[in-house]
Amino acid sequence: MSTSSRFAVAVHVLTLMAWAEEESLKSDHVAESVNTNPVVIRRMLCELAESKLVVSQTGSMGGSRLARQPEDITLLDIYQAVESRGVFALHRHPPNPDCPVGVNIGSVLNEVLDEVDSAVESVLANITLKDAVGRLKPCVRTSGAKTVGVAGMRNLSATAVTKRKNGKEHTLSARN
Amino acid sequence: MSTSSRFAVAVHVLTLMAWAEEESLKSDHVAESVNTNPVVIRRMLCELAESKLVVSQTGSMGGSRLARQPEDITLLDIYQAVESRGVFALHRHPPNPDCPVGVNIGSVLNEVLDEVDSAVESVLANITLKDAVGRLKPCVRTSGAKTVGVAGMRNLSATAVTKRKNGKEHTLSARN
């Protein structure tokens, strides 16, 4: 269905920020974690800032951080910020209005797709960023996170960023 | 999200067949209702036949019809037949395995996306093709449907098939 990873990346970015607590993160740093280009991240951060989920600061010592506490940001907020259209699309071109089915199928489908969208939204509304951080493996952030964790990731770039050849074989799961 | 109208078109096609009852429909006829090319319809009918939702007959007097009764086909069956991947995709490239968040975010997301997929599927599982036909405006099929309805649509092609220039303005709703 969705050929886009926008929601997954947005959740990743914001989870990283929640995990980093008050620390302001650079787009280069986030991009390293997501394994993509910093501009892709900055584009997404602009969208997230428009939806008031993050605040960014230009200039030296700038960066981005969450605009609210992790427990006050739900996955629905993130979904709405980066995935504008509903789960399914309707016909690309309108059906034949002179066919008794064609002229009516749109409203039937709209009812169904609204039900589907509501179901998705109610799942996402019940998960906060705080929950997401909590679901990361417990060993990740026990104590002294700011030093062990975020700072500890800084010097990765030369060593272990996965190379992107063979993209398909490296995707996270059978979903892609 | 989904840039595809595959699910919408598949529901349209099968609703048309349910509405036509036992009558076998030609791909040209279906394409006229959907307002697309017959080959697009035949491709989709092949997928639906693989999932045992329709049966097709080649040759003169051929065509396609439902393989089961409308009350025994759910929208979930249709969804699974034409939309293989889940609602959301994961990262296009795997995140940085040396970032404590990157290495764990995949399993967190998979949990969430499974919940979302289940919610969608449970909505779709509770709607049958018979329901969909019933939701078409009641005036559509009151009595003598086979003669008034399906046959009555046959001679449309010259008159009122919406032209496809200005595609965007003509889509069914704000979804697209």
Add this chain to the structure above:
DNA sequence: GCAAACTGTAACTATATTGGTTACAGAAGA
């Protein structure tokens, strides 16, 4: 047997969306 009416399918093009990349203007700290 043969023509007509169908489906199934290959091959190609068109279109749209997303993601990746380079480049650069402008902001802000040192």
Add this chain to the structure above:
DNA sequence: TCTTCTGTAACCAATATAGTTACAGTTTGC
């Protein structure tokens, strides 16, 4: 003023879907 950031434009690449033409093969009915 130099450096380090964000914001953003412009472009290319990759992918998925849809539209189109063409044709082989099947079935019906004369």
